Amino acid sequence: MKTFVYIDHFKGEVQPASWEAIGLAKSFGTAVALVFGTGTDEVTKAAFEYGADEVIVVDDAALEDYRAEPYASTLSALASSSTPDLILFPTTARTRELAAMSAVDLSTGVLTDASKFEMNGEQLVATRPIYEGKVLEKTVCSGKPVMATIPARAFPKPERVAGKTGTLTKGEANPQGADALTTVQGYSASESAVNIGDAAVIVSGGRGVSNNPSLGLDEAATAQKGFEMLGELATLLGGAVGASRAAVDGGYITYAHQVGQTGKVVAPDLYIACGISGAIQHLVGMRNSKVIVAINKDADAPVFSQARYGVVGDLFAIVPALTEAMRKKMGK
Amino acid sequence: MKIIACIKQVPDSEAKVRAEDGKVTWGDAPLVINPFDEYAVEGALQQREALGGTVTALCIGPESAKDALKHALAMGADDAVLVSDAALAELDTVGAARVLAAAINKIGGADMVMFGRQTLDNGAGLTPAQTARVLGWPMLGLAGSIKVEAGSVTVDRIIEEGRQTVSAKMPAVLSLVQSIGEPRYPSFMGIRKASKATIPVWSLAEIGATVAAPVVTRTELMNPPVQERTVEMITGESAAEIADKLADKILAEKVL
Ligand SMILES: Cc1cc2nc3c(=O)[nH]c(=O)nc-3n(C[C@H](O)[C@H](O)[C@H](O)COP(=O)(O)OP(=O)(O)OC[C@H]3O[C@@H](n4cnc5c(N)ncnc54)[C@H](O)[C@@H]3O)c2cc1C
Ligand SMILES: Nc1ncnc2c1ncn2[C@@H]1O[C@H](COP(=O)(O)O)[C@@H](O)[C@H]1O
Numbered sequence: 001m002k003t004f005v006y007i008d009h010f011k012g013e014v015q016p017a018s019w020e021a022i023g024l025a026k027s028f029g030t031a032v033a034l035v036f037g038t039g040t041d042e043v044t045k046a047a048f049e050y051g052a053d054e055v056i057v058v059d060d061a062a063l064e065d066y067r068a069e070p071y072a073s074t075l076s077a078l079a080s081s082s083t084p085d086l087i088l089f090p091t092t093a094r095t096r097e098l099a100a101m102s103a104v105d106l107s108t109g110v111l112t113d114a115s116k117f118e119m120n121g122e123q124l125v126a127t128r129p130i131y132e133g134k135v136l137e138k139t140v141c142s143g144k145p146v147m148a149t150i151p152a153r154a155f156p157k158p159e160r161v162a163g164k165t166g167t168l169t170k171g172e173a174n175p176q177g178a179d180a181l182t183t184v185q186g187y188s189a190s191e192s193a194v195n196i197g198d199a200a201v202i203v204s205g206g207r208g209v210s211n212n213p214s215l216g217l218d219e220a221a222t223a224q225k226g227f228e229m230l231g232e233l234a235t236l237l238g239g240a241v242g243a244s245r246a247a248v249d250g251g252y253i254t255y256a257h258q259v260g261q262t263g264k265v266v267a268p269d270l271y272i273a274c275g276i277s278g279a280i281q282h283l284v285g286m287r288n289s290k291v292i293v294a295i296n297k298d299a300d301a302p303v304f305s306q307a308r309y310g311v312v313g314d315l316f317a318i319v320p321a322l323t324e325a326m327r328k329k330m331g332k
Numbered sequence: 333m334k335i336i337a338c339i340k341q342v343p344d345s346e347a348k349v350r351a352e353d354g355k356v357t358w359g360d361a362p363l364v365i366n367p368f369d370e371y372a373v374e375g376a377l378q379q380r381e382a383l384g385g386t387v388t389a390l391c392i393g394p395e396s397a398k399d400a401l402k403h404a405l406a407m408g409a410d411d412a413v414l415v416s417d418a419a420l421a422e423l424d425t426v427g428a429a430r431v432l433a434a435a436i437n438k439i440g441g442a443d444m445v446m447f448g449r450q451t452l453d454n455g456a457g458l459t460p461a462q463t464a465r466v467l468g469w470p471m472l473g474l475a476g477s478i479k480v481e482a483g484s485v486t487v488d489r490i491i492e493e494g495r496q497t498v499s500a501k502m503p504a505v506l507s508l509v510q511s512i513g514e515p516r517y518p519s520f521m522g523i524r525k526a527s528k529a530t531i532p533v534w535s536l537a538e539i540g541a542t543v544a545a546p547v548v549t550r551t552e553l554m555n556p557p558v559q560e561r562t563v564e565m566i567t568g569e570s571a572a573e574i575a576d577k578l579a580d581k582i583l584a585e586k587v588l
Binding site: 010011013015067068069072092093094096097098099100101103104105107108109110111112113120125127129130131132133134135136137138139140141142143181182183184185186187188189195197200201237238245248249255256258261262263269270280281284287290291292293294304305306307308309310311312313314317318320321322324325326329330 | 343345346356367368425452454456457459461465470471473476486496497501504509510514547548550553554556559561563572575578580581582583585587588
């Protein structure tokens with residue numbers, strides 16, 4: 001089976017599930033990585049080192065900034081001319097659009113967020129979550145190529161082999177008339193450009209992070225101190241900071257950090273929920289984490305129903321103590 | 333400014349959804365407007381307030397989906413259209429996009445069509461970009477803020493890496509996220525107006541659309557494996573003692 005793997009990057013920073021997609025493609029047969037954009041030599045090199053048999057590079061001024069339309073047209077043209085059986089994408093903000101549009105061009109369909117694949121005769125069957133993961137479905141795509149997106153951390157990341165190379169092919173950009181309709185005006189990194197979707201450890205804060213009267217500060221300043229504290233623990237553990245919607249709505253932290261139904265669905269190895277009550281809309285975003293720790297001063301908080309370890313207590317006392325204890329035990 | 337907001341009706345997010353006998357069930361939990369689509373309606377109303385014009389809510393669904401449209405009307409939408417047809421029972425996202433595009437044309441087009449980020453039930457997040465592609469309009473996805481100026485719309489896209497500012501000529505398709513602002517509650521007057529509204533129901537023939545067999549189909553439904561989670565509460569005399577025990581437990585899990 002020949003699989004195209006779309007390497008999703010933003011200004012050369014690759015979304016790591018792209019590498020996981022290369023590993024998955026190799027398990028099916030040949031992996032052809034697609035790298036679009038300008039100045040992408042490093043991305044191409046990494047694609048080979050993660051195991052791509054071939055890399056098709058489309059380096060063209062029309063593709064300098066990611067824009068859905070010309071990227072989709074270019075992808076559709078490549079897929080028409082070299083007829084892969086499958087196109088894999090990491091699930092990201094960009095690839096949902098890109099896959100969606102190309103599927104229209106190619107009269108095929110997209111299996112989003114597939115966490116498992118199996119063959120039924122010649123047909124690829126994907127398992128994906130519906131109803132926020134409360135139910136799973138197996139789905140098939142009768143069009144060709146089959147397109148599928150995979151969530152971060154669902155498949156093993158292949159070993160990176162330094163210096164490995166393969167066939168390098170140059171592809172053509174294929175911007176169409178309608179593609180000229182959008183222009184990128186600018187970009188601002190979120191203050192901590194984290195991708196919580198890909199983090200192995202997440203330390204998350206909720207409304208409780210603003211609750212420490214002993215600091216004698218207002219709500220916003222308390223929350224800021226609270227999140228700094230969570231940030232320290234997260235940094236020590238090599239992880240990222242997450243948040244509940246109440247924390248985001250309260251303006252304590254930006255939306256990019258939000259876990260849950262209207263935020264991101266995450267599945268880290270370790271999720272530490274601090275001052276989060278555990279509303280269902282939060283739980284659907286994190287319950288597939290491997291180990292969940294909940295710190296809450298209310299012993300009846302629903303978050304404990306999903307936790308492996310629970311602490312009933314004030315996060316402003318427990319979190320710094322935990323950071324200290326972990327620092328010692330990890331020898332850092 | 334002519335604005336269309338595409339909304340779907342789904343089981344409430346609190347619903348206990350399960351697979352039973354090859355079907356999805358949610359007991360007697362209510363059907364509601366897809367929560368992501370409330371942002372589409374909110375964003376549409378904000379733009380109408382800023383620029384004048386009309387907001388039309390558009391839904392593909394069974395007769396019962398009128399309730400979701402009434403929610404949009406109660407929030408402040410000017411009118412609503414339901415596309416309903418026996419042939420639409422099994423629709424994949426490309427099919428939905430083709431039907432929505434046909435309905436948008438039948439409405440007489442728009443300057444902006446607002447979508448939610450994804451549906452709660454299917455959760456694909458594909459329909460907005462596919463509708464844009466079918467219409468041949470530009471797509472501004474995951475917008476957290478909107479500015480309209482001289483025939484162009486500029487949005488801040490909320491992406492993994494931060495905020496990207498992108499503009500497009502109108503007409504354009506947008507999908508909106510939570511940063512657009514909390515969806516307003518239906519007002520008393522709005523609810524009264526909505527309860528009296530007659531919502532036109534269009535068949536496929538009326539919008540001049542046909543649907544091909546879906547390309548993406550379900551072959552099996554399953555309940556996720558039950559996770560046996562028994563919480564172990566960590567207690568102690570002091571925060572330091574609790575933290576010490578908890579740190580040992582975390583390290584013993586070998587997840588770091
Ligand atoms: C359509 C819809 C979509 C939603 N999407 C999301 C989503 O994506 N993500 C999300 O998170 N929510 C979402 N919500 C909101 C959700 O229902 C909850 O309102 C939200 O998760 C509550 O956040 P919280 O747990 O931080 O706040 P609260 O529920 O107020 O809980 C705060 C907790 O902190 C504890 N606490 C207070 N002080 C301390 C302290 N000093 N130390 C320790 N513990 C303390 C309290 O005991 C309490 O349990 C959504 C809701 C709807 C209706
Ligand atoms: N049946 C429908 N009727 C109207 N709009 C829809 C319908 N299905 C999906 N949409 C819109 O498309 C978005 C994404 O849907 P999906 O691709 O199914 O996740 C939703 O948030 C809605 O705005």
